[in-house]
Amino acid sequence: MQQMIIANRLSDGVVVFLARGDEWVTSIDAGVVIARSVEADRLLAAAKADEQRCIVIDPNLIEVVVEKGLPRPLAIREAIRAFGPTVRTDMTDAA
Numbered sequence: 386m387q388q389m390i391i392a393n394r395l396s397d398g399v400v401v402f403l404a405r406g407d408e409w410v411t412s413i414d415a416g417v418v419i420a421r422s423v424e425a426d427r428l429l430a431a432a433k434a435d436e437q438r439c440i441v442i443d444p445n446l447i448e449v450v451v452e453k454g455l456p457r458p459l460a461i462r463e464a465i466r467a468f469g470p471t472v473r474t475d476m477t478d479a480a
Contacts, residue, residue, distance in 0.1 A: 388419045389449050389456055390432050391463060392441035400466045401441060407431045409441060413467040418449060418456050 390403035401409040402416030407428075410416060419425045425446055432444035447463045449456040458464045 387449050387451060387456070388425050388446045389413070389416045389458075390419075390428055390444055391416075391447050391466060392432060392436070392444035395439050395442050402467075403428055403432055403444070407435075409435070413458070414455050416456065418451060419446075 392401055392403075392409070393399065394401045394409060399411055401411055402413050404410040404415050405417050417428070419428060429444065429446055432441065435441050436444055448459045450459060451457075458467055
């Protein structure tokens with residue numbers, strides 16, 4: 386099972402993903418995909434430390450699948466968090 390770490394940036398609430406070097410990025414494609422549970426434990430501990438430093442809130446491991454070299458969340462909730470709303474905002478009447 387492949388995983389990633391997702392959280393919300395505390396300064397503005399934006400969804401972020403843990404990337405290499407324990408940095409937080411806004412693109413799921415730039416986040417690190419974790420293949421081993423030992424690595425998942427280490428990275429989640431680093432993410433929890435960032436939570437204690439008030440950088441992010443609620444870091445969690447999510448399951449992903451890599452398709453065409455890009456990670457995609459398996460759960461619909463996490464897909465919405467990663468890619469935005471499920472409705473098109475450009476289709477509204479702007480009268």
